[in-house]
Amino acid sequence: MVENKKYVNKYNFAFIDEATKKEIRRKLLKAVAIPGYQVPYSSPEMPISRGWGTGGLHVTLAIIGKADVFKIIDQGSDASVNACNLREFVHMMTNCKTTFDTREATLIQTRHRVTEEELNENQIYIYQVPQPEPLRGVERYENKTRQMHGEADYAKMWVSLYEQIVRHGDIMLGAGYPVKVNDRYIMAPSPIPKWDCPNINQSKALHLFGAGREKRLYAVPPYTKVEPLEFEDIKFHPEDFTTRTCFKTGYNKAYLDELYFDDGTRHFVINDSNFLDKMVNNEPIKQHSNKYLSELKNGAE
């Protein structure tokens, strides 16, 4: 009897079948060609629910190769539940090496953070996106928002920022601050903190965004201009940690988490777990550089 080797494995490499991978890759190529433009795609079924990181997973599985080294973080942490489960899944489906080390990884999937450590040209950074449409808050109809993007008609977006300034004295967007990509499309950078937005600008890595539930892909190619929306007199500013420091390292030029200990005392700690580990172990780290960071005083002093 001739043994059927084709079906020895229960699943294709990286779970998704080759035809669907090709479809996703084609859409990704289009997304890279038009930075910031949302490309509709098939969003095939996954063994996790849509809205739990399927978009990011689609992108990861469509582009991962056997030599890739995979890292995944959830809100900065390699160890949170979502990250652990997806890491396990990707590893099972591809047998690729996985890592916590930002510098070692070639493929980094993320939920709601950009790593503090600078990305390089060999890395691809993949975002799980819940709501890809930055204009959804001001226009509920998809056909209208698509037309608005098509005609670069962003007045409503700007007026909503104006209204926030008038009502609250500042732009009240903590996560997912809208950015303009390559002087053309307004893009939702996924719910990353404002802190991370400047780190996508002119990044050496390729940034890919997948929104599984909304069935959209988009991208920021390496060395692309990404600017947070700001008025001439009211500027974008990242979160302010000048009066706080990480209780473990004394550093404050990184995005900090707030912690309450059992005794009720409040502390701050660096959110990016790999960055924190490296700092604690005194390993050499090259952080992103951006104009907002360079204006800050050295927090370690």
Place this chain on the structure above:
Amino acid sequence: MNILEVNDLGKNFNLHILNGKRIEALKNINFTMKEGEIIGLTGKSGSGKSSLMKCIYRSYLASHGEIIYNSVAGKIDLVAATDHQIIQLRKNEITYCSQFLSVIPRVTAVDVVCENLFRSQKDKFEAREMAKEMLEKLGLPTSLWDAFPVTFSGGEQQRINVARAIIARPRFLLIDEPTASLDQKTKDVVVDLILDLKQNGTSVLCISHDEYTLEKLVDRRLALYKGEIEQLEGIAE
């Protein structure tokens, strides 16, 4: 130089809503007017005085004939001119002062007088000063200057109407019964103001029933009877 040449002017009204009833208001009107001349239009009510004036001002469309007006920029037939040309002439050269003031709600007496000056983008403060001076001359009580003319008496409205026509210093003035409801003193003021305009080269076509005004003001008289010129007389002839 003739400022106006009216040739074979006729005006009929076709009233469609009265089953096509036709009214002949003017026929065979021929006359010329020299620059700087004041012509008095006389005749009984319904003789066509106002119709003739309105045909010249283009509030009425003449049925036939021509009205050649010698404007600053050359001759133009007011019957055939485009609406746009007429608007320009009204803005810059020809002013019409009707018998009745058409009031505009919520505009003060002074601003009604200034209307034409505002339209030609004159400085507002300056325009208002000119208007006040004019109203003072015409004896309108100062207490009324900032009131709305809707509530004014006939004589008061008349003063405002005359003031707004004269203040524009038009090149050609069409004026309908300028002195009708005014007292003797104000009549004299109005006559003097119009004569002053004439001194500065304005040509005036004036409708009046008032023998005193005609005597003092006009160079020639044009008498209309049932839409035709009955006689043309005057010192210039």
Place this chain on the structure above:
Amino acid sequence: MERNDDNWLLRVRNLTKIYGEANENTLALTGPMFNSNICPETDSIVACAGIDFDLYPGEVLGIVGESGSGKSTVVKLLYFDMEQTVGAAWLKPYNDGLINILSESNQKKRFIRNHLMGMVYQNPRDGLNFRFSSGGNIAEKLIMAGNMHVGHIRERASDLLNKTEVPVQRMDDRPSSFSGGMQQRVQISKAIANNPPLLFLDEVTTGLDVSVQARVLDLIRELQQDLGIAMIVVSHDLSVIRMLTDRTMVMKNGRIVESGLTDQILQDPQHEYSQLLVSSLL
């Protein structure tokens, strides 16, 4: 004196809007002669047809007619709210009047709308975004014209609200909490925010009570005098037309039946319908 007929601001030729499938007889079988704008052969509706006119800088043109005469359609076509079936329009300040603005791309139309035109609708809900504050509504127009300075935007907005007699303290309130007359004045502020050379006013005083109506009309007259904006005023109300306009077009069943100087239309109307309209004036 400008006697040159070539200094027009807006030139419109054969502007036509037909709803439904028309055939070659549609235009010949509709209009005031048939007292209908519905084609008997195809049931298509001729909202307006063969509209020709020139508008000059600083001039105020009235369009008068009964409901359904197509007068609003004309301004909506020119403001790109609807798309014409046929016809062309040229605007002098846009490419020196060499390009038919009606056939431009949406993006260019938006540019024209934001920089060169303003529109005041009968219903403030059509012209204002009720989810934004009145200042935000004005900001929208300014932002679309490239003003990206919040301080300057607020300065300009309060100037405009002052000019239109809206209390500046209410700049950050939503227009939904305003009276009808005030909403209309906010709409006017928004429309003139970028100093456009051309303003469309579509039944702006309809539905307002008389004293409010007078204030709005007064405001429009004042803006016209101060800023020298050319306007197209659409109204079924001859007193509005008399008060605001230099020239008037009378429309019936989608066609212009008569056009002329406003005082001529009111005192010596030529067409049967205009005579009826004027004789119905209170």
